[in-house]
Amino acid sequence: MRFSKAIIPIALCIMVLSLAAPAQKRKGRAAKPRQPVAVVSPINTDALKTLLTQEREHPLLVNFWATFCDPCRDEFPDLVQIDRDYRPQNLEFVTVSLDDVSEIKNEVPKFLDSMKATMPAYLLDALDPEPAINLVDPKWRGDLPATYLYNEKGEVVYKHIGRVNTAELREAIEKVVKKGEKN
Amino acid sequence: MKTRNLSMLLASLFVIAGAIFASGARAESKVPPPPAIGATIEDFTLPDADNKERSLKSLAGPKGTVLLFIAVQCPVSNAYNERMEKLAQEYKAKGIAVIGINSNVAENADAVKAHASENKLSFIILKDPGNKIADKLGATVTPEAYFLDANNKLLYHGRIDNARNPAQLETSDLRNALDAALAGKAIEKTEAKAFGCSIKRA
Numbered sequence: 001m002r003f004s005k006a007i008i009p010i011a012l013c014i015m016v017l018s019l020a021a022p023a024q025k026r027k028g029r030a031a032k033p034r035q036p037v038a039v040v041s042p043i044n045t046d047a048l049k050t051l052l053t054q055e056r057e058h059p060l061l062v063n064f065w066a067t068f069c070d071p072c073r074d075e076f077p078d079l080v081q082i083d084r085d086y087r088p089q090n091l092e093f094v095t096v097s098l099d100d101v102s103e104i105k106n107e108v109p110k111f112l113d114s115m116k117a118t119m120p121a122y123l124l125d126a127l128d129p130e131p132a133i134n135l136v137d138p139k140w141r142g143d144l145p146a147t148y149l150y151n152e153k154g155e156v157v158y159k160h161i162g163r164v165n166t167a168e169l170r171e172a173i174e175k176v177v178k179k180g181e182k183n
Numbered sequence: 184m185k186t187r188n189l190s191m192l193l194a195s196l197f198v199i200a201g202a203i204f205a206s207g208a209r210a211e212s213k214v215p216p217p218p219a220i221g222a223t224i225e226d227f228t229l230p231d232a233d234n235k236e237r238s239l240k241s242l243a244g245p246k247g248t249v250l251l252f253i254a255v256q257c258p259v260s261n262a263y264n265e266r267m268e269k270l271a272q273e274y275k276a277k278g279i280a281v282i283g284i285n286s287n288v289a290e291n292a293d294a295v296k297a298h299a300s301e302n303k304l305s306f307i308i309l310k311d312p313g314n315k316i317a318d319k320l321g322a323t324v325t326p327e328a329y330f331l332d333a334n335n336k337l338l339y340h341g342r343i344d345n346a347r348n349p350a351q352l353e354t355s356d357l358r359n360a361l362d363a364a365l366a367g368k369a370i371e372k373t374e375a376k377a378f379g380c381s382i383k384r385a
Contacts, residue, residue: 068257068258068259068380069380069381070380070381070383071381098378100347100348102348127345127346127351127353128345128346128353128354129345129376129378130342130345130375130376130378133376133378134376141323141324141376141377142324142376142377142378143214143323143324143381144380144381162381
């Protein structure tokens with residue numbers, strides 16, 4: 001009887017310790033900084049020009065953004081949803097970050113991961129952003145976000161500076177993806 | 184009772200619709216275009232970080248004035264703190280005043296004051312409630328510069344230089360404009376696109 005009385009607290013201690021040990025291991029793993037999954041590729045001004053102006057099989061949506069831009073972060077979940085909804089209808093969608101190049105493996109992929117964004121992601125790799133801004137649109141003053149929709153010929157069919165109006169953007173996409181289907 | 188419930192429901196819907204419309208209108212609002220190079224900027228008055236009203240006329244330099252739209256929280260604007268301070272010090276001695284303007288709705292006078300103190304910004308910073316001056320000048324981002332001559336004629340508008348990272352500096356557009364004006368020469372590049380964080384308007 002005495003033995004059984006003594007064994008109960010010991011058994012309880014062993015149980016508690018055995019439960020606590022994996023928990024500590026889990027904590028240890030969580031403390032290690034996780035590498036971002038999203039891959040962000042550098043794009044220079046010439047490559048951006050090629051991307052935007054070349055003839056392509058499908059319409060192209062381009063979102064210029066930065067992690068320090070609040071309206072960019074705000075609209076991003078809508079854009080991720082648009083990508084999910086229209087990629088099956090052959091909409092190509094790429095994002096171009098105007099963050100500092102030092103963020104290419106840090107804040108930019110971390111944010112894309114947090115948004116579960118899977119569209120191709122670029123970061124403008126240019127000492128001077130002005131030529132890139134001018135080639136995208138001479139009327140664009142470089143304020144973010146900026147969203148451009150190009151048809152298959154590389155012509156701008158919709159643009160919006162500032163947080164997108166999702167319904168308006170979807171309407172514009174519907175027109176080009178439907179047009180694409182007819183062709 | 185039913186009528187009361189119905190009217191309350193309608194009132195609630197009206198309020199919700201109003202809120203949606205108002206937020207949509209803000210998101211869609213267009214920033215007025217900036218004045219053309221050569222246009223004269225009218226005198227204006229704004230409160231400083233101590234809530235003391237200051238006029239452009241009272242702060243202008245004898246050889247011109249630089250208006251710098253800046254922010255407390257924007258990393259791009261903050262990357263320029265040291266450069267802006269240096270510019271203000273150097274050109275004050277040459278007769279050009281630098282005035283900071285904070286038009287961000289969420290950054291109050293206390294935040295502006297604390298930020299200036301932490302970053303050792305000695306030039307005056309004005310608060311722009313309701314972003315009236317940002318609208319008047321068509322300012323969209325921070326940092327964004329406007330250089331006015333002694334008669335408040337706009338000589339240069341745009342970025343301070345090409346690079347957020349000072350190690351990548353190639354073109355000091357604002358300095359080039361100031362130097363040309365001080366030397367009595369024509370400014371080669373009167374506009375350069377400013378790049379930074381959007382001004383958070385009211």
